[in-house]
Amino acid sequence: MGILERFGEKTIAFLEYLGGIISLIGETIRSLVHAQIRYAETFVQSYELGIGSLLIVLLTSLFTGMVISLESAQQAVQYGIGSLVGGAVTYTSVRELGPMLTAVVVAGRVGSAIAAEIGSMVVTEQIDALRSMGLSPVRFLVVPRLLALAIMLPLLTIFADIISIVGGMWIAQAYAHINPASFISSARQAVGFDDVVKGLFKSFIFACIIAFVGCYQGLSTRGGAAGVGRATTSAVVISIILIFGTNFIMSYFLFGGH
Amino acid sequence: MEPTIYASLEDVTLSFGENVILKNCNLKIVRGAITCIVGLSGAGKSTILRLLDGLIEPSSGHVYVDGHDLCHTPERKLVELRQKTSLAFQFAALLDSLTIGENVGLPLREHTALSDEKIRHIVDDALESVGLRHIYDSLPNELSGGMLKRAGFARAIVTRPELVLYDEPTTGLDPIVTNLITDTIIRLRQKLDGTAVVISHDLHSIFRMADYVAMLFEGAIIAYGPREEIRTSSNPFVQQFLTGNEVGPIPV
Known part of the structure; x- marks a missing residue:
């Protein structure tokens, strides 16, 4: 097969994927507009997807905050700018690493679970059964997962921000003798309320990416158990790439990079 | 005729x-x-x-x-x-996360405004007509192949479809x-007076x-x-x- 043919095939596959995702988003919005929401299922999903991810999010954020502080505190003290460490840790956590790392962790844990669960339902004809009963798989499966993630991911990000700052503060004190009052004062000067809101807005967008990609990969599963495996892997890989890409674009526009 | x-x-x-x-x-x-x-x-x-x-x-x-x-x-x-119409799938295709009773009652719960009590009564009747009693609270993975198929039949007929x-x-x-x-x-076709x-x-x-x-x-x-x-x-x-x-x- 020639290069042009391969390029053409890849382009068609990409456009099909894009069309599929857009169609899924459209159908989901229609369900939301018509208030076709299964509240009990949304609550269950919020618990499973959100609370279930809390520990792993807290641990990764704690170590991230600690390592940022470790790398920056001793250097900063040497150059006599130790009072800025709190600002640096908080600034990085709230605006960038908090939302993004939380999203990456949740994409790995939850995005894969969504794709695997829905993919298994496809190969065991449960999705066809729903359609046969006149029930929309989007309303039944996608909407509760989207809402659950859209609510829980920003909440998880708040916890991630806090634990990351606390971890950073502890390391700053332990290794560079920067006292917590100075750390907090620097943090308050560096980061405003609008930074927190923008960080949470990023989380919301990441939640939508994880939910739509996970659900779409699940719904488009083909080929039995191997297909479920492929869908799961693709859900994580595509979500993470999109999270990094959109994070750059959002940072550029939200935080005045332009 | x-x-x-x-x-x-x-x-x-x-x-x-x-x-x-x-x-x-x-x-x-x-x-x-x-x-x-x-x-x-x-x-x-x-x-x-x-x-x-x-x-x-x-x-x-x-x-x-x-x-x-x-x-x-x-x-x-x-x-x-x-x-x-209603389709009874080869492997029943019951939703794993729901009990048999919830599976069978799902179309009624989603498409009608019947009370929980009434739905329970209809589901019990549907399960009875396929010879499955007392499995309302069982999960699909707890049933044998034949029971699963009959539970699938119960879900297929619960709304009394014509086909x-x-x-x-x-x-x-x-x-x-x-x-x-x-x-x-044969019995379900007669009961529903429909087509199969x-x-x-x-x-x-x-x-x-x-x-x-x-x-x-x-x-x-x-x-x-x-x-x-x-x-x-x-x-x-x-x-x-x-x-x-x-x-x-x-x-x-």
Whole structure:
């Protein structure tokens, strides 16, 4: 097969994927507009997807905050700018690493679970059964997962921000003798309320990416158990790439990079 | 009296890429009767059920159910039309996360405003009619294959559809359970006073329950008629299929 043919095939596959995702988003919005929401299922999903991810999010954020502080505190003290460490840790956590790392962790844990669960339902004809009963798989499966993630991911990000700052503060004190009052004062000067809101807005967008990609990969599963495996892997890989890409674009526009 | 037609496929062709599944396929489903479709594995029998349920659209031709053409029909209208039909899947396709009772009651819970008490009563009745009592709170993975299939039947009939489609209901079951399933299909058809289409490879079961038999070969119906007519057909394809002979016009 020639290069042009391969390029053409890849382009068609990409456009099909894009069309599929857009169609899924459209159908989901229609369900939301018509208030076709299964509240009990949304609550269950919020618990499973959100609370279930809390520990792993807290641990990764704690170590991230600690390592940022470790790398920056001793250097900063040497150059006599130790009072800025709190600002640096908080600034990085709230605006960038908090939302993004939380999203990456949740994409790995939850995005894969969504794709695997829905993919298994496809190969065991449960999705066809729903359609046969006149029930929309989007309303039944996608909407509760989207809402659950859209609510829980920003909440998880708040916890991630806090634990990351606390971890950073502890390391700053332990290794560079920067006292917590100075750390907090620097943090308050560096980061405003609008930074927190923008960080949470990023989380919301990441939640939508994880939910739509996970659900779409699940719904488009083909080929039995191997297909479920492929869908799961693709859900994580595509979500993470999109999270990094959109994070750059959002940072550029939200935080005045332009 | 001339039998009335409840559903039909007219010149239906269905292909996926270069793979042609059905080719100018014509089939009539008589109202109030059980029609069994037989044919080789992979011939496209289950595809016919999915066409009749509106789950897939043909590449060309028309699919009629109770006078409505399912082709090129918007999904919203299809959802409405699907209330008349119901598909009992080969492996039941019950939702893993719900109990048997919740599975069976799902269409009622989603499409009607009936009270929980009333739904429970209807679900109990549906489970009773397939010979499954006291499994309301069981999960699908706790049941045997035969019980799962019957639970799938209960879900298929709970809304009292006019047309019930059974996809290989006896495949993989022992002879006793096969008889039980066959009896259940006959009884449910009578109870609902509706129409049924059954895909099966089990000839004994087919000739017990079928009013009409259709044989699918290479994407088209090559033989169709009342049960006895098919049983005594001189069509060499039908004869080879019924006798299971390796020698004949059907390549092995």
